[in-house]
Amino acid sequence: MPADPHREVLRLLSDRMVREGGFGDYLLSEQFSRFCKNYDIYEIWSGLLTNAGDRPDLYGIDTTCNAFFLLLQHILRGRSAEFPRILAGLLADYAKKPLDPLFVSAIRQDLTRLGYPPNDVDDTFSAVSL
Numbered sequence: 001m002p003a004d005p006h007r008e009v010l011r012l013l014s015d016r017m018v019r020e021g022g023f024g025d026y027l028l029s030e031q032f033s034r035f036c037k038n039y040d041i042y043e044i045w046s047g048l049l050t051n052a053g054d055r056p057d058l059y060g061i062d063t064t065c066n067a068f069f070l071l072l073q074h075i076l077r078g079r080s081a082e083f084p085r086i087l088a089g090l091l092a093d094y095a096k097k098p099l100d101p102l103f104v105s106a107i108r109q110d111l112t113r114l115g116y117p118p119n120d121v122d123d124t125f126s127a128v129s130l
Contacts, residue, residue, distance in 0.1 A: 006076060006114055013110045014069035021103055024061050026094050027068055035093045039086055045071050076114070084111050084124040092128040 004010075017023045026032050028049075036042035045067070052067040076083050091099060091107065104125070111121045 004073070007073070009110055009113045010072050010076065011069055013107065014065055014072055016103075016106060016110070018061060018065040018068055021094075021099075023068070023094060024064050027064050031093065035090065039089070041071065041075065044074055048074075083114075084116050084121055085127075087111065088124050088128045 018027070033042060033045075036045045048067040048070045049064070052063045052070070055063070055066075072087075075086055079086070087107065091104065108118075108121050108125060112118050
């Protein structure tokens with residue numbers, strides 16, 4: 001099986017969001033569960049989180065970060081056309097206060113590295129209030 005060319009970028013993206021963006025608690029919240037239900041990914045997320053929790057090599061935030069990485073990978077593979085919109089929606093759902101522009105810029109760059117046209121990424125992110 002060939003290596004996933006997006007693996008490195010998705011790992012960076014998930015680490016950035018969980019570790020730098022403070023998404024850890026949000027990903028375990030009822031709010032994120034509702035977000036997942038709205039995008040029909042709740043069952044996937046629940047299973048990934050349970051499986052990550054069963055891994056003895058993962059502890060604390062690493063468990064959440066790994067499950068989130070796998071969720072992003074699942075969305076990118078199965079719903080690649082929707083991926084930027086889902087990610088922008090996730091940022092908007094999480095944001096209780098305006099997000100650091102440098103953080104949002106880094107997420108946009110990650111999407112570009114995944115192959116999404118910069119203009120499409122800009123359009124997607126301008127459609128949500130961050």
